[in-house]
Amino acid sequence: MAVTDEIRDALGAPELQGLWAAAREALSSSKPTFRLELPDDATRTAVGELYGRPMWGEGTRISVSKLDEALQNRFGVGLSQVVEALHGSVAVAEPAAESSDELLPVLDEHGLAGASWAVPWLRWMRQYGRIGEAELTGITHAGARVLTAMSLTEPPRSWTSRAALAGRIGFPHSLDDGTALSRVVLKAAALAQGVESPGNERDRRALWERCGVAPDAVSATVLTWALPVAGDDAWSAGVRARTELGLPAHLTHLDLDAAPSRLVADGAAIAVCEHPRLLEAAVQEGLRHPVICLSGMPSTAARELLERLTADGAVLHVHADFDWPGIAAALTAQRHGAIPWRMSADDYRTALDRAAQDRTDLPNLIGAPVPTPWDPQLADLMSNTARAIEEEQTLHPLLEDLRNGL
Template structure:
């Protein structure tokens, strides 16, 4: 245990052990953990197995226990005892056998850390009749195997298409028993509280790679050089010839050809529609994708598909914390930051000072910039936000000359 103690008895993890100890003493399945700084977020995220953002998160006791066993070969109660000495810590409630486990086993889910707590919840609080438990467990398992429960989604499906796996197209509509139990399983797998309103339900679906529908989420595009000879590709090219951008939905991407663009195609990704509009008005035929803030599910699917085609994606966003978060998300889907260095931020500040442009205050929690750590430091120090519209001319020059 000396090696375990050396690795885990660090200042950044003390809050985690204290909160976990309290949760286990009260037999609570999850607990709220404050994340006061980047060092704590990094240490907890590395141990827990997923990136940490913001000032707090919800931690699953069973998932934390599983992560510790996978990495160190010891459970959570052993770690807490090693770090705090001989203390009275209640073990997590024993996970008794359930006759529904074989149902989950048929779908490869019986070994998941959330499986037994979920089955226990369904029996106690799921409002499912005993005679319907086996059937709804089968249906939920068919849905859950198609969702990204523990890893960031790499592909997307609509909720209606997911419901089709059960044979009933409306089985996952809000308020149905199946949607309720599926979202409970997803929340347990993610280590978060179950959603309590429509916004939180939508966010959890999307977190697991499910778009609530196939048409409301869109991504704005301009001059995509689609290479197919089918009617869909011809329609996109026609809009470009007319000088019009194209709003693409999941439904568009469902019927689009498997390959969208040629290998090596350079594509600009921006956050603000003003950049795309300026490219259209100046008849710049360089392809542009606009995220309009944090990338939608459709935008993320499109970025993944283009990256898979071998396209070279370059992302630029506002120099504020939401903009940095949008750029980070695009980066995880294959894009490379473009004019987003500390030097670019400093140059934009100098231009604003020279032009006597008023800059808004930088608000919110800092977000790391791993492609150039000095950028986040500079932004925090100057505490000024720079909207993408204020960096428009250099961006248009790049589009005019080719990225």
């Protein structure tokens, strides 16, 4: 059977015809996204299964690059090949001459002209960016300067606030929500990341953070206790003073920006937990073992602190809930250098036995399983047992470790 016939058999369902027609139009006009109507449940189901996310309501916006990636992953063919097999060849619009002549050299000055998202971004700016012709060159320059400072292809290791990033190009408020520059920069970031353009405040914040930009320098915090800061500067003295007062410290990106380049001595052992209850108990008992609390999924401030401590040579030990969000939080901390601590299958089994002995009610384990690469048996055991164990229920052995030193 010819490849074209195989594509028609696999993807020619009536429920998908609207998708292919809209995708063909988007390809022919070089649009990065398109609006798709979802008239019934059958269409929503078929499109959702293909695209990789549930579909709701009567319509949705589809990313051309994401649809192409889904097809490549599942069927080994790209969107253009599918559309050609189902609807005939696609006449793709050529880039506007002015984009090639005027704006690509602007991006080339910043080393961005060869990026896969560059030409679609320039087309989008002309067609949908609401940028006046006289302003295009200037905003392309400004956008390129911002984009070169962002993590567009690799996960970020540090975060810069929007205000600080805008300040680098001399306009402190130019990346505030609603500005033309923030709009075009976020569009480029969405294209580079292969995600849909953000449509609300939450999605905009997530995209900024995904690219190494904190929406501000003060709202994201990380809760710490007894950090063994090694400097003799005023910042380090301030952290030590809070410890002497029996007070934890909430650190923001602004705090971390003001901190000395080196925070702790090589080999410092630091506990990382998910819930504030463990840190609170350590404070109440007067345990001076350093603790960092993630408070759920690590904030950008927490991730930056973990990254800096690991670079200093600290040894981080992370513990979290035995549930899927807790495993995800531990995985994130592990990517920043932390070692799982009392997070093995045996530790989970011991906690289950203790709960049964104490007649403690355990919540059901819900959500999609998350792998536990440090101990693959843990994820299997959690899935089979289907019970979650909160960090607070393992408090005693964790505190004992803090008393004795990790």
